[in-house]
Amino acid sequence: MAKVLCVLYDDPKDGYPTSYARDDIPTIESYPGGQTAPTPKAIDFTPGTLLGSVSGELGLRDFLESQGHTLVVTSDKDGENSVLDRELPDTDVVISQPFWPAYITAERMAKAPNLKLAITAGIGSDHVDLDAATKHGLTVAEVTYSNSISVAEHVVMMILGLVRNYLPSHQVVLDGGWDVADCVSRSYDLEGMHVGTVAAGRIGLAVLRRLAPFDVKLHYTDRHRLPESIERELNLTFHPDTASMVPHCDVVTVNAPLHPETEGLFGEDLLATMKRGTYLINTARAKIADRDAIDRALHSGRLAGYAGDVWYPQPAPADHPWRTMPHHGMTPHISGSSLSAQTRYAAGTREILESWLAGTPIRDEYLIVDGGRLAGAGAHSYSTR
Known part of the structure; x- marks a missing residue:
């Protein structure tokens, strides 16, 4: 019998919800490109409920x-x-989410001789x-693609929020004011701007597709160049690396995994090469950006805005400078943890466990490391030192 340790x-x-804003969520059966959504043998939860918190238990207990x-x-x-450290030594499987990561370090692995499987409920296994x-x-293993579109939607929201100066304008309303000039003095149209993504995988490509109707000029860089048909369809400009792309952009969004190259x-x-007034959005991983360099770039005006929902460490301490730097649109790590996404990544976590407990192969697209090497999605997205 296995011991499964789940960190949520x-x-x-105000307590675990007894009701929700909506009665249902759309059923997603497949993702762009044809990968099917998670297909466990069964689920023991109601789709659209809060599964990622402690009481939700990812719907796994029964x-x-x-x-x-x-x-x-x-x-x-x-x-x-911590409970994690006390329970880990005789644990076989550890599960956590990028939004509340259980950092499984080499030191923790050395103290956990029974540990055989680490699952990310969601995407992004750099913890x-x-x-x-x-x-x-x-x-x-991770539940690849389960919340990629969720993150892409969050990116588009943050781009518009920064460019249109939405958050300060909303605050004016909350404060009882009507300060039109103050609100619009930092508000621009996205139309016509040059927008570039660092990485054009599942999330990055989804962002590009969602931005195309805004009549922006789209750029991307990725170590795997997109097919020519997609470049033509979206009128994309490819750049061989980030350094060659960012000087051309008014908006840059980071959608790359964290590894030694990023x-x-x-x-x-790199920030010094960007146009003054560029907006930078990072929903990938905080350590892709230099914490203090971002803070300084906002104070100097090099960046017109920075938004994202990834921090290091997580949760971020109260004195983290990204909480108080000017012109930011930071959120706690929520972009991939909508109730819609939780339904998919909880189902995918169960699918992975069903396979592993039965001794059958885990879906290749879910694998990050297996058999002593990068595997599946991990071989495509990550590099090791």
Whole structure:
């Protein structure tokens, strides 16, 4: 029998919901490109409910306990005496979400001899030390594509929010004011701007498709160039690397995984090459940007705005400079954790567990590390040192 340790974020401050704003959510059966949505044998939850918090348990308890397995669910993941550290030594499977990551470091792996599988409920597995996972023979899997469109929608929202100066204008209403000149003095049209994405995978390409109707000029860079047919369809300009793309852009969105090639990419040197007044959106990973360089670029006016929902560490401390820097549109890490997305990544987590517990292959597109090497989606998206 297996022990499964699930690390999830805390319930809402006023308690686990007893009702929701909507009675249902659309059923998504497949994603762009043809990959099918998660197909577990069954689910033990109601789609559209809060599954990613502690009481939601990703809908896994009945499934696991009915087969004799043990499920431990906690939000306590940091500090020397955290529940995560106390429970990990005899754990077989650890599950967490990018929004509340359980950092599975080489040190934690060394203290967890039974650990065989690390699952990301969602996408983005950089909170697991992938180099150490390959050495320890640990399988790492994530629910690829489950919340990619969710993140892409969030990116478009943030671009419009920054360019149109939406958040400060909304605050004027909340404060009882009618300060039109103050609101529009930083408001522009997106139409005609040059928008570039760093990486054009599932999320980046979805962003490009959603922005095309805004009559913007679209740019991208990716180590895997898109087919010529897509470049023609969206009128895309390809750049061989980020450094050659960003000087042409009014808006840059980062949609790349965190790995050695992207860590610290948006630092002082790269920011200095960008047009004054560029907007930067980062829903990928915080460490792709230099924390203090971003803060300075906003104060100096090099950047007109910065928005994203990824921080380091997570949760971010109260004194994190991104909470108070000017002209930002930061959110806690929520872009990929809508109730719609939770339905898919909870179902995908169960699908992965069903395969692993039955000793059958995990879907190749879900695999990040397997058999001591990058595998599946991981071989396409990540690199190791």
